[in-house]
Amino acid sequence: AFPKRVKVVEVGPRDGLQNEKNVVPTPVKINLINMLSETGLSVIEATSFVSPKWVPQMADHTEVMRGINKLPGISYPVLTPNLKGFQAAVAAGAKEVAIFGAASELFTKKNINCSIDESLERFSEVMTAARAASIPVRGYVSCVLGCPYEGKISTAKVAEVSKKMYSMGCYEISLGDTIGIGTPGSMKEMLTAVMKEVPVGALAVHCHDTYGQALANILVALQVGVSVVDASVAGLGGCPYAQGASGNVATEDLVYMLNGLGIHTGVDLQKLMDTGTFICNALNRRTNSKVSQASCRL
Amino acid sequence: QESQESGLPEYIKIVEVGPRDGLQNEKVIIPTDIKIELINRLSKTGLPAIEVTSFVSSKWVPQMADHKEVMRGIERHPGVQYPVLTPNLQGFHSAIAAGATEVSVFGAASESFSKMNINCSIEESIGKFEEVAKSARNMNIPVRGYVSCALGCPYEGKITPAKVAEVSKRLYSMGCYEISLGDTIGVGTPGSMKRMLEAVMKEIPLSALAVHCHDTYGQALANILTAIQMGVAVVDSSVAGLGGCPYARGATGNVATEDVIYMLNGLGINTGVNLYTVMEAGNFICTALNKKTNSKVAQASFNTGTI
Secondary structure (H helix, E strand, O other), X not given: OOOOEOEEEEOHHHHHHHOOOOOOOHHXXXXXHHHHHOOOOOEEOOEEOOOOOOOHHHOOHHHHHHHOOOOOOOEOOEEOOOHHHHHHHHHOOOOOEEEEEEOOHHHHHHHHOOOHHHHHXXXXXXXXXXXXXXXXXXXXXXXXXXXXXXEOOOHHHHHHHHHHHHHHOOOEEEEEEOOOOOOHHHHHHHHHHHOOOOOHHHEEEEEEOOOOOHHHHHHHHHHOOOOEEEEEHHHOOEOOOOOOOEOEOXXXXXXXXXXXXXXXXXXXXXXXXXXXXXXXXXXXXXXXXXXXXXXXXX | OHHXXXXXXXXXXXXXXXXXXXXXXXXXXXXXXXXXXXXXXXXOOOOOEEOOOEOOOOOOOHHHOOHHHHHHHOOOOOOOEOOEEOOOHHHHHHHHHOOOOOEEEEEEOOHHHHHHHHOOOHHHHHHHHHHHHHHHHHOOOOXXXXXXXXXXEOOOEOOOHHHHHHXXXXXXXXXXXXXXXXXXXXXXXXXXXXHHHHHHOOOOOHHHEEEEEEOOOOOHHHHHHHHHHOOOOEEEEEHHHOOEOOOOOOOEOEOEHHHHHHHHHHOOOEOOXXXXXXXXXXXXXXXXXXXXXXXXXXXXXXXXXXX
16 A cells, blocks of 8 residues: 655756756755745755865855745755754754765765765764754665665675664655666665664655666655655756666656555646746756656647 | 565566667667667567567558568477467468467557557457457467556546456457556556556456556666566567657656566576576667666666676
8 A cells, every 4th residue: 555645856956957967056946945945845945065076066055045035844854964064054944954974885976985884973063053953864875776886786785784874863865866877676676675673654765867777766665655756857967877878766756656646745746847847948958857848848 | 486486476477678679769760670680689588579560551650660571581490489469450461471379459448548559449359359369360370468558648648447347358369369458557556556456357367468568757667576476477568678759758668578578587486588698689679769768777778798
């Protein structure tokens, strides 16, 4: 049986734009988030408080955070890789943050230049400060179904890292198939292992569609009880490990499937498609959403 | 082992429809020798069935005008079936004369679609197919039946599962060995797929069912997964996702064979098909068509230098 309601976490403005080649002007980012705020989405990941040296696309994090309309009932989490980023985020008005772990040592080394244990130490500093400020923290685990460097990732490792982040105080753990290589079999196996350590109500899936498997993977996640799914409007965000390949699953295609299953999301698909059209025009690119593509009969 | 434990079929037969359904819905007319080359390449991938062409009037489907030459020109690999579409008795005879050893008939669960597509009612079309089925039976030629619009119709919108079951039963009763249920405009989702299959499975044995999913709304793999979770063990697909949707300009159509195989491999389900060689065949035809592949697996693999 499927969950009756699914919370859709919109990651387009952060994960999506971060992996788009063209740097998007601040007003466009703000408009994107404002439009998303009108679609019924309850969580919109707004930006990342990371050094602009590493992620130029997110250099305007403070302006974006200050410039967006923050509607009541909607959460606007931001990424905070360390204490410094956390403090900057709070100063800019953030009320929720996210930290990014990984189930792969090599990926962690290449991505943030330290070991998994060292990264968790950094995060614990953020956790302490967040707890003191009553700020909820969402934890991400990357490479849960495979790593671009290590290849296969053991489900035990994913469960271990997830457990550590949950025990630290993350209210939710988003399990990311970072390179999209997972299939319904590996997704099910991984979730079975993680669900022994973290309650299913605190789990989310973050699937990439690089091999076209995202919706099938999300379907099995729903079947085992997961009810939080990350997605990116218009499927923004390519894959940095496979040039020209796609990345995030498109929010429109996800919502279409959930609607068809009679699962409540609160999201207005038409308004979502309109938002996708807006950002694709601004980025001068075609949408990665098949629903959007099919619906455009002009 | 993995697939047995999960209740999924151990083996799934993939029916490759690229050379027919795929090319038929591509704008560029492909020369005969390229079609033959594509089919010959597909014959070497392990695919057990490759839909070759359509013996329909070239006035209606110019892409398939060279049906005789294609049928006669391809290499026939042992253990591989090469079905062809035969809309009526005339097409059937022509197909047999050209060497066909398996044929398909195309019904629909929608009256409007039947009228717009083949200019007759469902009942009238069944009459034509019965003539084909009768001749086929006399000649020991297997017939596959397709039911279009199984999850929705571009003209009528919603289609009842009961209607799909009724048309499927008519085709099965006349002797079709397999019924391929087509989500013609790709509007289906796992919910509607499940409901439709539940209704059809009351009338047709599971082993005689196939699903033919279009990826127009990105739902194909999720729908196929749902079908195989219910025990369906035959899946239609098209190399490189050839074949757009004639009802939604610019939108995609058939699900890509590569993406289906990738999922089935990951599930530990045997297909007998070599994914790498399918990707190569896909690369060949996309180059000939001067278009990008619709397969995400191919896209990702070519760009990581795996190909």
